Amino acid sequence: MISEDLTRRYWIAKIFYWFCFAVAWTGVVILGILLFHVTREGIQWLDFQFLSDFPSRFPAKAGIQSALFGTLWLMSFTALFSVPIGIGSGIYLEEFTHKNRYSRFIDLNISNLAGVPSIVYGMLGLVIFVRWFGLNQSVLAGSMTMSLLILPIIIISTREALRAVPNTIRQAAFALGATRWQTIYAHVLPAALPGILTGIILALSRAVGETAPLIMIGALTYVAFVPEGPMDDFTALPIQIFNWASRPQKEFHELAAAGILVLLFVLLLMNSIAVYIRHWSEKRNR
């Protein structure tokens, strides 16, 4: 026998289930529509010639080689700067400082930095790296600015990964006469590595798509060469896309869509590397 009240409670449970279901699928559907739209517009332009040509006034000759290589240069240097600093800060804050007012102050500031709009970092980069350091609008200036942007994300995810390592592991190592660094290097870092690497790749994926700070520091929009060193001028995929999308001709809009497809592919590639690394090191740690 099922009472009236129980029937009602089952109904509420069912409604809530369908609500959660709908919400979860909304994101997927929106992404699907976006992908469909972009693919339909851009797929016709997407060929080897598009990847290997430089930008051009003529849509048929335009390509994204300089933007693609610019993005690769930018990301390599961004990783070079942000990864050691980010992991180092995370380790310092999580493993070496005691919880006190001073460390809480740093905590709060890093969390706040993670929420600062990217254009503000762009202005900072313009003043400090471009003008003050005299780096002009080079790969170096761009990647330093990007590093500032993603450092808080790397620090926060490093700390969370370190915090997830059970304390019993640290105690076991200390009880064997290990120093703090031996403990961290041999046991804590390997256990936290999947989390740290995932955080780094997600942070870099964010940097790949950032446009505002690069425009702010004056990265060029028309570059007919591939950067050959860190001091060269550069352009990046999102800038190229922005440039094409803001032109009046329909063909350039389609080129922008093709550029978006390339950018999405790069993002997807990076995220799959993150998933792979996570899987691989979890298996190694088990």
Next chain:
Amino acid sequence: MNVMTLKNFLPEKTSMDSNAMGKRLPANKRALENTIVLQAKNLTISYSETSAVNNISMSIPERQITAIIGPSGCGKSTLLRSFNRMNDFIPGANLNGQVLYRGIDLYGCNVDPVEVRRKIGMVFQKPNPFPKSIFQNVAWGPLINGYRKEINERVEKSLQGAALWDEVKDRLGDSAMTLSGGQQQRLCIARALAMEPEIILMDEPCSALDPVSTTRIEDLMFELKQQYTIVIVTHNMQQASRVSKFTAFFDAGNLIEFGETKNIFTHPKNTRTEDYVTGRFG
């Protein structure tokens, strides 16, 4: 006072001729005539404001099993952790008094805590092997401390010492996580043995294990006391009465009674001790 009687009970002698002296003593006293390796003197440990251990003094005899019993939160784990400076990692932990290891104050200014932990090993409540291979678990301690020679022999000896060798000798490369709970705890003991410590501190080593594994660990402790001094904190009074030679009963941070285990369990001097060992509280 109990502490005072105890001092008469367990002489502070550290000389090697204690056996020779023992012959002149009555039989019941000879049993207690042991070299003292570890000694707490007027030890008080507090966390921020609250004190966990109040001004206790006790002596741990060499190559014997000494049990520390008492209700939850009585400070017994805190005391145990102070013996190899593991409390150093707890923010706000504060220590007054002395812990003497063969006459050296472990909290003296020229004593390095890392050095202390090489000499005084520890086995924890929950088995906590490193998520690495069985071999690496045992070899890591010696390797980081610079003992590179004959590492394979050392690992084998340690695993044999922990009565685990026969079960794992064909799969030393397997992850320690594939072992059962009892095997993992014996691996943790082997890991401690590999450092060739003098003292092994055990913090409720069987509380996460089933009765069969518990028996194996207890048998192992009997083997180990031939060579090592063991201090065990336990919630399990049967375990204390089975394995230990001496027992200390703690309550609310105070050392209520300390003496030979059989006396503590059969003729406790203090009514509080009696209430506890007969199961009236705790």
